[in-house]
Amino acid sequence: DAKTTQPTSMDCAEGRAANLPCNHSTISGNEYVYWYRQIHSQGPQYIIHGLKNNETNEMASLIITEDRKSSTLILPHATLRDTAVYYCIVRVAGTYNNNDMRFGAGTRLTVKP
Amino acid sequence: GAVVSQHPSRVICKSGTSVKIECRSLDFQATTMFWYRQFPKQSLMLMATSNEGSKATYEQGVEKDKFLINHASLTLSTLTVTSAHPEDSSFYICSARHILSGDGNTIYFGEGSWLTVV
Numbered sequence: 001d002a003k004t005t006q007p008t009s010m011d012c013a014e015g016r017a018a019n020l021p022c023n024h025s026t027i028s029g030n031e032y033v034y035w036y037r038q039i040h041s042q043g044p045q046y047i048i049h050g051l052k053n054n055e056t057n058e059m060a061s062l063i064i065t066e067d068r069k070s071s072t073l074i075l076p077h078a079t080l081r082d083t084a085v086y087y088c089i090v091r092v093a094g095t096y097n098n099n100d101m102r103f104g105a106g107t108r109l110t111v112k113p
Numbered sequence: 114g115a116v117v118s119q120h121p122s123r124v125i126c127k128s129g130t131s132v133k134i135e136c137r138s139l140d141f142q143a144t145t146m147f148w149y150r151q152f153p154k155q156s157l158m159l160m161a162t163s164n165e166g167s168k169a170t171y172e173q174g175v176e177k178d179k180f181l182i183n184h185a186s187l188t189l190s191t192l193t194v195t196s197a198h199p200e201d202s203s204f205y206i207c208s209a210r211h212i213l214s215g216d217g218n219t220i221y222f223g224e225g226s227w228l229t230v231v
Binding site: 032034036038041042043044045046049087091092100101102103104105106 | 117119147149156157158159162204206208218219220221222223224225227
């Protein structure tokens with residue numbers, strides 16, 4: 001799997017949008033970008049994933065650059081409960097292999113009142 | 114949504130004893146499950162990958178005889194920490210691959226299990 005680079009930490013004001021960047025310059029054409037978050041003392045929570053197109057769900061939006069070398073996770077209206085470590089992971093799609101998921105250090109997002 | 118459940122959420126055991134942690138996919142079948150370990154202030158480290166009905170594949174440095182993994186059904190995998198020692202105290206997390214998710218590849222995680230060996 002390609003490696004990703006994320007800032008170590010970020011702060012965001014409550015109610016504002018949180019934009020979390022991720023660089024994945026060596027991503028391959030068949031690799032998806034996944035985002036998970038881990039709130040303290042809990043298992044990681046799936047947020048969103050995408051291949052080429054921008055994606056949006058009830059939790060967040062994922063913006064992937066045209067060259068796919070970077071992406072941004074957007075939490076449109078951050079709340080205190082969004083304080084967590086956010087992980088950006090790229091991995092191969094498909095069901096033909098085990099496709100394990102390996103975590104980097106992630107970005108520690110702190111939402112402040 | 115896809116739910117993965119772990120049990121127990123917290124366990125304390127005596128040094129030298131064995132402890133079993135269960136991981137269940139509640140609303141989907143998981144041919145592949147993964148086990149992770151996380152020490153305080155560190156990221157998740159993959160320990161092993163288990164496929165239903167076959168032996169688990171362990172990551173380098175993980176002792177397969179110490180961390181026994183069984184994936185006997187499409188909804189259940191177990192991790193047994195044998196002859197536990199205080200250094201095995203950690204947060205253990207399982208995950209399961211949802212093959213019927215949109216791309217057949219989304220992985221969902223359990224809530225984690227805190228193991229304390231005294």
